Ligand code: HEM
Ligand SMILES: [Cu+2]
């Protein structure tokens with residue numbers, strides 16, 4: 001039995017075009033997936049270098065390396081590059097590679113738009129990066145781009161805004177493509193409630209993206225007209241309101257953080273059952289919890305703004321609504337734990353990263369819950385406690401899961417096995433150093449260190465030094481990943497992997513029924529049977 | 538609770554092999570010196586302990602499973618999944634816990650919002666990068682910015698070890714002085730961009746927003762000096778606009794108030810007298826260091842692209858009235874110094890930049906002339922209001 005059709009049944013050339021042009025004009029979901037993933041990896045190092053500049057300056061009290069304005073540019077650019085250049089594109093890359101293979105489709109529904117959205121992303125990021133060399137420096141107002149401060153940006157402002165427009169359009173196109181693919185290209189037996197969770201989480205993420213990116217684009221366009229065309233949306237002197245911007249931004253911004261975490265949930269829910277050799281504990285409740293989180297993410301935005309002087313009813317409402325998020329999030333964590341319970345677990349690198357994700361993401365959830373309590377957030381807000389919170393939800397969560405996904409699917413993508421020993425080294429170095437890096441930041445925030453400052457009072461010196469040491473272990477150890485990926489593409493351990501790769505994986509998801517490496521075109525005819533071990537049966 | 542906290546601190550520090558921690562340093566949130574800050578602290582501890590307990594349970598189960606349910610110890614995977622009872626239980630229990638947290642949180646929130654019966658009011662205005670304080674009940678009014686010692690030490694390659702500077706980055710030239718056991722209402726606003734006024738020991742911070750007024754209150758229970766800083770990114774020197782609050786016994790506070798009134802009278806006198814060029818330049822140098830050097834740099838060279846140079850500037854070496862009106866009214870990122878500086882300081886720094894920093898125009902502007910201009914501006918503003 002083979003669900004794969006590699007035979008020629010039409011006149012199209014089935015191999016990729018040759019040479020560099022292949023990568024520029026490609027409309028193949030696997031090629032585009034690869035482009036997205038490699039670009040994201042590159043941006044991970046660009047954004048990471050900026051973070052290391054920040055941590056170098058904060059290694060000791062006193063100003064040593066950069067001036068404060070450039071420091072602020074670094075915090076701003078670090079965040080923008082990581083969010084829009086690394087994490088989001090990486091998940092789009094995974095979606096490109098995996099969604100067609102998981103639902104039994106030959107490709108994405110809109111392959112030309114797929115190519116366009118990738119190159120628009122590149123254009124957007126290059127434009128953003130170019131602002132570093134402009135008069136007045138890159139934007140330095142934080143990734144939140146709050147007015148009036150952001151309006152003090154030099155020549156870079158319109159370029160940064162246009163870059164946001166490009167990135168937003170690229171994301172929207174990616175999202176439309178994912179949604180169109182999922183709705184139209186599933187194998188006949190693949191009903192919605194039989195889709196792997198990664199597909200489900202991306203479907204929901206796609207809707208989030210379409211809903212929020214235009215809102216962000218609108219907000220930055222208002223900044224543009226405030227600065228250049230004499231409007232005063234956000235200028236009190238002209239009857240506007242700077243806080244209005246914050247409402248609009250966070251209406252985008254809070255769902256945006258879920259754009260980065262929902263696909264993470266999806267990958268974790270795919271990996272954990274395979275290495276526990278068990279069905280996912282509660283497939284349906286995972287789907288509902290994802291939908292619930294996505295819904296709630298639209299109605300909690302002002303928990304980022306407890307200090308702007310909202311009316312009491314507003315403060316209370318946003319506090320209660322935010323606390324509610326803990327319930328579906330808890331359901332997810334309990335589900336993963338129950339999936340491991342009484343399994344027959346093995347601990348290959350993807351599983352190690354996934355377990356670390358469950359534990360460390362939960363810590364981020366705990367601090368999130370604490371910050372949801374508005375009166376206490378009056379202390380936490382804008383301190384290193386927040387920095388610790390969102391880095392726990394982003395680095396050892398989203399980024400760890402991206403690494404897990406890399407190790408998990410590399411054998412499928414390349415047909416070669418990665419070096420498990422080196423990969424474990426990468427895992428342990430990352431897992432330990434990420435905690436040295438971010439855990440002390442909880443203490444710093446509680447003790448009174450504000451975020452986004454280039455220099456600090458001497459009582460914060462010890463923990464900052466430890467945090468910086470963690471950063472300088474974490475950053476370079478990610479190069480191991482690059483080396484492993486390179487070696488795997490070049491032949492890996494030499495061991496040829498089976499189609500299934502991981503024991504029992506065939507029962508869990510369609511991509512493992514294909515040979516490894518997966519042929520350039522897969523599922524030209526939809527598969528007859530689909531695995532249902534971890535979905536509803 | 539206190540003991541657990543200390544034990545925790547000791548263990549963490551030992552684990553990391555750190556011999557000494559700074560004396561004024563805590564790992565946890567500070568309890569602070571007001572009823573509100575104590576309530577906030579209790580709420581924080583409640584939430585923290587709830588998280589610790591849930592964490593122990595969840596991680597405990599997970600690690601138990603990781604240890605005993607391994608393939609390598611021969612554990613066979615069971616194939617159970619979906620159990621409605623379990624799923625209902627783990628939805629209901631968290632909900633109840635959340636309600637348990639929401640109740641005290643709501644109480645504290647309402648308490649924070651209760652501005653009734655305040656006994657005095659202070660208006661706080663955030664500026665790039667200093668704080669302005671106005672005591673609304675008795676005409677005291679001043680600016681408060683980073684102290685000189687910290688300011689010197691924080692320059693890149695200053696050669697000064699911050700550890701040798703007392704209260705590095707947490708010290709100001711003129712602290713806010715308040716009485717204890719008095720319900721003080723704060724009114725916050727900002728002159729340029731959003732800032733956030735934060736003294737952790739008071740238990741809260743509040744954004745200061747240009748064009749809008751936000752409010753908060755405190756009643757400090759213990760005399761002492763409490764330090765904080767701006768918490769909302771406000772541009773280049775966001776990290777360098779600390780806050781110092783000195784809480785005094787009521788009598789001491791009254792004494793301080795009359796002292797301030799004396800100073801105000803003396804200042805008015807100083808503005809009337811004729812100053813020599815050398816006096817003005819000498820004074821102007823300090824005024825420049827405290828107010829201008831953060832953008833235009835110590836040597837007046839500016840920062841290319843963002844902040845113009847003072848040295849050889851056409852405005853500074855040109856007509857003095859153009860320079861004066863620029864300083865008075867500000868421009869773009871340059872603040873309006875007209876109301877920010879006293880007439881003496883304004884005249885001094887105006888004279889200094891024309892005769893220092895590589896310029897030598899040779900003219901002098903007297904405080905009395907500035908004083909006249911300042912009152913004109915005030916009059917105009919009053920006209921606008923009508
Ligand atoms: C249990 C779930 C969560 C809750 C209750 C929660 C709650 C909060 C709250 C209340 C804040 C604002 C704190 C402040 O600024 O004072 C915040 C900030 C933040 N959270 Fe979460 N959060 C949760 C999960 C997540 C996840 C999953 C992510 C990302 C993947 C995330 C990313 C962020 C980011 C990036 C910020 C800071 C944004 C900024 O100010 O620049 N959070 N969170
Ligand atoms: Cu949020």
Ligand SMILES: [Cu+2]
Nearest residue numbers: 732767771775
């Ligand atoms: Cu500020």
